[in-house]
Amino acid sequence: MTEELDMVNRDPNNINDHLKVTFEDILAEPEGAHSLDCVWKCSYRCFNCWKDLCYYILTTMFGICIAAEWGCEFAYVSFVHIWYVTPMFKLLEINCACMQKLYGLCIHCCMDPFCEAMSIMFSPFKR
Secondary structure (H helix, E strand, C coil), rough: CCCCCCCCCCCCCCCCCCHHCCCCHHHHCCCCCCCCCCHHHHHHHHHHHHHHHHHHHHHHHHHHHHHHHHHHHHHHHHHHHHCCCCCCCHHHHHHHHHHHHHHHHHHHHHHHHHHHHHHHHHHHCCC
């Protein structure tokens, strides 16, 4: 928590590049279907004003609560991985190593004599 927040670049990893929406991305008038210039300019200002105003209102009302919820969610995920998932993987790794050794011994005891017998039986046949 000692690092400073970058108050200018708030998306340094560009995880929300898909949300860069401008007036031109939403509304466009093709040639031959132009509104009055004052309507187009007013629409531009109105779009940006309401987009920003609604975003400010929503983040003011819900931003802190949602950030707290996500903080709890990722704390829970960390807790589960540290105290449950990682030890479970270690337990499985230890037990599977034993089972792998047992399986290997059984295969060698049962299959090796059979495979040797087959190789001796078919060794006279040469290409």
